[in-house]
Amino acid sequence: MIEWSEIKNYYMNEYVTKEIIDYSKNRWIALETNRLDQRIFIRYDKDKKPLKIENEDEYKSLFTKFSYLKFRTIYATINLYNQISEDKLKDTNNIKYVTPIFDIDGTLEDFDIIKNVAEIIVSYLEKYKIYKSVYLKWSGRGIHVHINERAFSENILNKYHPLNIAFAIVDFILKKAKDDLEKEISKAKGKSREFKVENKIDIQRVFTVPLSFHRFLDYVCVVFKPNDIQNFDLSWANYKNFKHSEKWREYEPGEGDYLAEISLKETKNYIINYLNKNTLKQEKVSIKRENLGNVGxxxxxxxxxxxxxxxxxxxxxxxxxxxxxxxxxxxxxxxxxxxxxxxxxxxxxxxxxxxxxxxxxxxxxxxxxxxxxxxxxxxxxxxxxxxxxxxxxxxxxxxxxxxxxxxxxxxxxxxxxxxxxxxxxxxxxxxxxxxxxxxxxxxxxxxx
Incomplete structure (x- = not known):
């Protein structure tokens, strides 16, 4: 792995700074580092205030306050909040938007299969009229398929909670695509970790922000659009010469409403289950290929x-x-x-x-x-x-x-x-x- 000084210099790049700030606005931030082989996850500062990045000063202050941790990865919540403060983060009424994200996780050995799985998910989204609002992020060992949170109209957001919408859509599409996904995943050969596609939507979920470093691989998280899935290769994620699309900002207002309505008819209400503290009795959909090889x-x-x-x-x-x-x-x-x-x-x-x-x-x-x-x-x-x-x-x-x-x-x-x-x-x-x-x-x- 590269040295912290090089990581910090990368993060101070003007273009990187702007992309991370723009994506992170109104989201709760987390930092991750590895020390003595232990993962350390930071979500609050020393004054117990939740981390956030609303401007360049707040962004650069992270590198002043937490340089001693030599952190590599910056995460942001799927939620966009009206207000980011400790007393408001558990208030579901404080959540303005939620980004639906499909999490594809595999190994570099199965790079082509990861791309094929992403293409299957995109094709199912297109069946339900989601076109312009979709973008993908390379996470380091997988792909996150996003729907821009602003693809849902105010009418639909007033009718349903955005967490319900995000959870239901990911759940619904994974169920619809299950046979096609399992067929593709069965081709995976990698043994270093299981190959899986998951619904990880929950109230405090975070994902890697665009252009952040992976937590231990020397790749950065780059964005690309669906028409570039098969063109994408690992050279795009080279931190010294990355290829990254700014089109994560693109969306079509109301484009997600049709899928939201259909999904919510078939999926239990996330917020009600969360507030009842019964934990979600309905399991999140997870499609995976386990391979324990010769381990027993x-x-x-x-x-x-x-x-x-x-x-x-x-x-x-x-x-x-x-x-x-x-x-x-x-x-x-x-x-x-x-x-x-x-x-x-x-x-x-x-x-x-x-x-x-x-x-x-x-x-x-x-x-x-x-x-x-x-x-x-x-x-x-x-x-x-x-x-x-x-x-x-x-x-x-x-x-x-x-x-x-x-x-x-x-x-x-x-x-x-x-x-x-x-x-x-x-x-x-x-x-x-x-x-x-x-x-x-x-x-x-x-x-x-």
């Missing part, structure tokens, strides 16, 4: 055991060794003996030989073979090294999701349990590992 319980066990050891003893190399060691042991135990056999006998370890270099040491209340000479755990006549862990656990996880994200998720999950659970072999297996072993990555992707 073995990798989940290895990851969680490594995270467990790291939290207890703060040694990353030994944590990796222990994680792989335990994954091998439990895989063996699954087939050859009950895991928790109560006995006063020393626990048998496969291929463990009495050796002056190898000893059984305690991790909590369980014993594991340990090589005194190398400082790594040992099983199957072999040390489990950090490099072995990377090959068997880390690389396999990387095939479906960024390993650092999975590691941090595992740490946060394990920190929820008291230390006595982490120190007890049986308690850890029953209370920590067993409940999540078959849904770890599902929960991770849900919370990403």
């Amino acid at each position: 319980r073995f990798q989940v066990m290895g990851l969680l055991q490594a995270a467990r050891y790291y939290i207890l003893y703060n040694d990353i190399n030994k944590a990796k060794s222990f994680g792989l060691n335990r994954a091998i042991f439990y895989a063996w135990a699954k087939y050859y003996r009950p895991i928790y056999k109560r006995s006063k006998e020393k626990i048998f370890h496969p291929h463990f030989k009495e050796d002056k270099e190898i000893e059984l040491i305690k991790v909590g209340n369980e014993e594991a073979p340990y090589n005194k000479n190398t400082g790594y755990f040992h099983i199957g006549d072999k040390d489990q090294t950090p490099e072995d862990y990377d090959k068997e656990i880390k690389d396999k996880i990387n095939s479906i999701v960024d390993y650092n994200i999975a590691w941090n998720f595992a740490l946060e999950y394990i920190k929820k349990f008291p230390k006595e659970v982490l120190l007890d072999q049986q308690e850890f297996y029953k209370k920590v590992y067993e409940p999540i072993r078959d849904k770890f990555f599902e929960e991770l992707l849900k919370n990403k």
